[in-house]
Amino acid sequence: MTHLVWFRTDLRCADNPALSHACRQTDTVVAVFFLTPAQWQQHGLGPRKIQLLHNRALTLQQELADRGIPLLILHGDTFSHSLQLLQALCTDLAVKSVSFNSEYEVNERHRDIQFVRWCREQGTECNRFHDQCLLPPGAVETRQQLPFKVFTPFKKAWLPLAERQLSAPLAAPVPRPPLAAQLQQAISRWQQENPLPAAQPDPLWPVAEDAAHEKLEAFIGGRLSAYKNQRDIPSAPATSQLSFELSLGILSPRQCLYSAVQANHGQLSGGNAGADCWISELIWREFYRHLLVAFPQLCKHRAFKEDTESVRWRSSEDDFRRWSEGRTGYPIVDAAIIQLRQTGWMHNRLRMISAMFLSKHLLIDWRRGEAFFNYWLVDADLAANNGGWQWSASTGADGVPYFRIFNPVTQSERFDAEGEFIAAMLPQLASLPASSRQWPAPAERQRCDYPQPVVEHKFARQRALDAFKNSRADAVTEEIR
Ligand SMILES: Cc1cc2nc3c(=O)[nH]c(=O)nc-3n(C[C@H](O)[C@H](O)[C@H](O)COP(=O)(O)OP(=O)(O)OC[C@H]3O[C@@H](n4cnc5c(N)ncnc54)[C@H](O)[C@@H]3O)c2cc1C
Secondary structure, three states: OEEEEEEOOOOOOOOOHHHHHHHHHOOOEEEEEEEOHHHHHHOOOOHHHHHHHHHHHHHHHHHHHOOOOOEEEEEOOOHHHHHHHHHHHHHHOOEEEEEEEOOOOHHHHHHHHHHHHHHHHHOOEEEEEOOOOOOOOOOOEOOOOOEOOOHHHHHHHHHHHHHHHOOOOOOOOOOOOOOOHHHHHHHHHHHHHOOOOOOOOOOOOOOOHHHHHHHHHHHHHOHHHHHHHHOOOOOOOOOOOOHHHHHHOOOOHHHHHHHHHHHOOOOOOOOOHHHHHHHHHHHHHHHHHHHHHHOHHHHHOOOOOHHHHHOOOEOOHHHHHHHHOOOOOOHHHHHHHHHHHHHOOOOHHHHHHHHHHHHHHOOEOHHHHHHHHHHHOOOOOHHHHHHHHHHHOOOOOOOOOOOOOOOHHHHHHHHOOOOHHHHHHOHHHOOOOHHHHOOOOHHHHHHOOOOOOOOOHHHHHHHHHHHHHHHHHHHHHHHHO
16 A cells, blocks of 8 residues: 655655654655746745755655655646646555645645545545644634734743643654565656756755754754844844744754753743743744634735735835845845845844835835745745734734834844944945944945935834825725725
């Protein structure tokens, strides 16, 4: 009896519920992963992330092969093409059971529903698992059995449930006996017909599962205890930088949470301040995933707060270009964008500052910034990216109203006091004294070939406040009509 494991954004051997289930059922386990470049491009992923997906799939193929499990990597181009191939594969290999871990975005869910229906028609057993959150979407609800719309009460409800659920991560499968020759031949034929793309290692983003575990352990054993105090300082490598591994599923949230709890005297909260704070960030990740499922409009470029749909965003191409090229004349914003373009990652504090700058100071639609981040980030993730952008633009799930507008200069004085991060990302400003790097004088800008500010802070702030206030008035008038 052949059991097929369908890999997607769960590209790991350890703590993989679908893989573990299949391995418990039978020795005859085959795995498949679809490269769907056209679909990924349609979802706005950039070339670096797509290459990293290829790299990871190829490395996983080797890691699974070491355990006696062949991983077929097939070109599906789009989701619907991958479904056709999957059905043909199931028929050809006489697959009796399929297991996979759920994905929660709208197109992915639609694809899975179609496949489950096909399995039912064929009499093929289909097993779905949850691995992207510790507590699956829908498991954390208000007393009225409604989804939480604000983080703090969500976290309060999440913690006791998680305490009961958090168990040790599942071990990776042990090596299995070789497959029957006939099955092996069929698998080789499929792979020959689907030549594999070459891996192009990215020195900043290694993709091996062992490397991910070492990175997690190094963080937990080192920077975790100082995380609360250091995490907002972009020049300090104080955060885990594990968002990439989490986004491809090289690590599971359970592995991260379990390690943090071990280091936190067995507690999810109330122990070491650094561990508490890091666990809280992982709960933010869960919160945004739960929201995505409860409010599917978030997958369709819609604002969480409906009344903000009538904000009159500006459509200045020139301003958007200056922001996206790191030429706004606000050093901390520009340094953030340069970090993103150079490394594929941006520090969380800078994501908030730069997102708020685009949506508030430049009053440009947050959806444009969301798409830009999605293209450049190696950790691009619809739930977290959408959540972060909507939070920054005050259109999202947040109790604080629209008048939270960061002053980028004050922010850089607080979090990059010596201008170290600015100097590292904008070398043209490195020769300036630390005190000038946050906000160079006009003559210093000219001397350093650094742009004059794209907009004046006080003016921009007022313009954003007016736009949000007017949008509320517009929304009310609309209702009366
Ligand atoms: C505008 C904006 C866009 C963002 N886009 C993404 C994105 O596409 N992908 C992504 O993974 N995160 C996104 N985030 C959240 C956060 O910035 C990153 O997860 C974090 O910077 C990753 O660095 P780290 O792994 O060192 O995080 P750590 O500080 O070490 O946190 C540990 C993990 O918790 C999760 N996490 C931390 N903060 C958040 C948060 N605010 N929301 C959700 N999850 C969080 C991440 O998985 C992270 O790896 C975005 C935030 C903002 C404000």
